[in-house]
Amino acid sequence: MSQRNEQPSGEKDPLEPDVRQIVQAAGNEALAPEEKAVLWERIEYSISEEKPVYRRLWWKVAAAVVVLAAAGWWMLREKPAAENGVLAFARQQQPVADTSTETRLVLGNNRQVTLSGASASLTYGQNGTRVMVNEEQQYEQGAGSDIQYNTLIVPYGRRAKIIMEDGTEVWLNAGSRMVYPVVFNGKSREVFLEGEAYFDVAQQADQPFFVFTNELKTSVLGTAFNISAYADDAEQTVVLVQGSVKVNANAGDAEQLLTPGYKAGYSVAGRGISKEHVNILAYTAWKDGRLVFTRAPLPDILKKLSRYFNILITTETNSKSTFSGDLDLADDISTVLDAVSVSTGLKYERTTDGIILKKK
Incomplete structure (x- = not known):
C-alpha cells in the first residue's frame, strides 16, 4: 500500500x-x-x-x-477616466490643426460647418437638435438614444463662444478644441477640452459637470472657472473664479480642491498638482479681448500673442526678466507690439517666419 x-x-x-x-x-x-x-x-x-x-x-x-x-x-x-465616453471619443480624433484658418463645427453626422469671423458663436436648443451659428445660420441634427458628439475646432487667430443646451456658457480661446454631447441626458455632463476655455456652468445639483483634458478631470456643480490645457505647454492649469471645483489627475492620485482665486497647476512632467493664489484676470481676461499678465516671462507673453494673432512671435534675448501689464487685444498687432516694445525696451522686426523681438 x-x-x-x-x-x-x-x-x-x-x-x-x-x-x-x-x-x-x-x-x-x-x-x-x-x-x-x-x-x-x-x-x-x-x-x-x-x-x-x-x-x-x-x-x-x-x-x-x-x-x-x-x-x-x-x-x-x-485609470478610471480612460473608459470615459467623451474622453475616448476625443482621443480617437485628430489633434487641432495649426494650419486651419477658420473655426469649424463637426456635427454628429460628421458634417462640417465653417464658422467665419474672428469670433464665432454657437447656441444650442434645449434638446440639442437645433444649433444656431453666428446668430444667423441654423442647422438641424437628429436626436436618438445614442450619445452624439459635436466638436468645435478653433484655430489660432480665432475665438468662439458656445451656449450649450443646459445653459452652460463656454468661451474658447485660440488653438482650442472642445468635444461635447449635443444633449446632456445622463447622470453627469461631460466634455473634453484641448487648449483653453472659460466655463460658466449652469447649476444642476443632480447632474454634475466634468471637464476632461488629456491629463486632468475637473469636477463641478455650478461655477465659473478657466482651464488651459495646450498640448505644447509644460503645465495645465485650472483657475477658479466662483464656486468650487475638484481637480484630479487622470492617472494617479494627485488631487486639489479649489476655492475662488486659486489655481491648480498640473506638471505634465512631474505628474503632480500644485495650488496657489493668483490674479484671476491674468487667466481669464482673454475672453474679453485683453491680455493681463503679472510677473510673466517674456516668452510666455509672446506665446499667448502668437496664438491670439496666429503669427509666430519670438525673441532672441535670454533675459529672465518678468513683466506686468494689460494689453488691449482689440488693437491691431502693430499697436500691441508697440506697447510690448515700450515695456520691454526691445524692438520688433518682421521676418519671413513671423516677428522677432531683439535689442535696440
Whole structure:
C-alpha cells in the first residue's frame, strides 16, 4: 500500500495568510510594487516546500488568481477616466490643426460647418437638435438614444463662444478644441477640452459637470472657472473664479480642491498638482479681448500673442526678466507690439517666419 504524506487537519497551510493578505489589500488599497514582490516571493517559497499535491496546487492557483484580480483592480482604479465616453471619443480624433484658418463645427453626422469671423458663436436648443451659428445660420441634427458628439475646432487667430443646451456658457480661446454631447441626458455632463476655455456652468445639483483634458478631470456643480490645457505647454492649469471645483489627475492620485482665486497647476512632467493664489484676470481676461499678465516671462507673453494673432512671435534675448501689464487685444498687432516694445525696451522686426523681438 502506497504511503501519502498528509498534513494534519488542524494545521493551517503557511501560504494561506499571504493569499489572505493580498485579498485584503485588493479590497482596501493597492499594494506597492515592492510589497507585491515580497509577498510573491513568500508564496513561491511556501509552494516549493513539500506539501500534499492537491492542497499545494489549490493554493498556487488561488494565489495566482488573487494576484491577477488585484492587478486588474489596480488598473481600473488608476485609470478610471480612460473608459470615459467623451474622453475616448476625443482621443480617437485628430489633434487641432495649426494650419486651419477658420473655426469649424463637426456635427454628429460628421458634417462640417465653417464658422467665419474672428469670433464665432454657437447656441444650442434645449434638446440639442437645433444649433444656431453666428446668430444667423441654423442647422438641424437628429436626436436618438445614442450619445452624439459635436466638436468645435478653433484655430489660432480665432475665438468662439458656445451656449450649450443646459445653459452652460463656454468661451474658447485660440488653438482650442472642445468635444461635447449635443444633449446632456445622463447622470453627469461631460466634455473634453484641448487648449483653453472659460466655463460658466449652469447649476444642476443632480447632474454634475466634468471637464476632461488629456491629463486632468475637473469636477463641478455650478461655477465659473478657466482651464488651459495646450498640448505644447509644460503645465495645465485650472483657475477658479466662483464656486468650487475638484481637480484630479487622470492617472494617479494627485488631487486639489479649489476655492475662488486659486489655481491648480498640473506638471505634465512631474505628474503632480500644485495650488496657489493668483490674479484671476491674468487667466481669464482673454475672453474679453485683453491680455493681463503679472510677473510673466517674456516668452510666455509672446506665446499667448502668437496664438491670439496666429503669427509666430519670438525673441532672441535670454533675459529672465518678468513683466506686468494689460494689453488691449482689440488693437491691431502693430499697436500691441508697440506697447510690448515700450515695456520691454526691445524692438520688433518682421521676418519671413513671423516677428522677432531683439535689442535696440
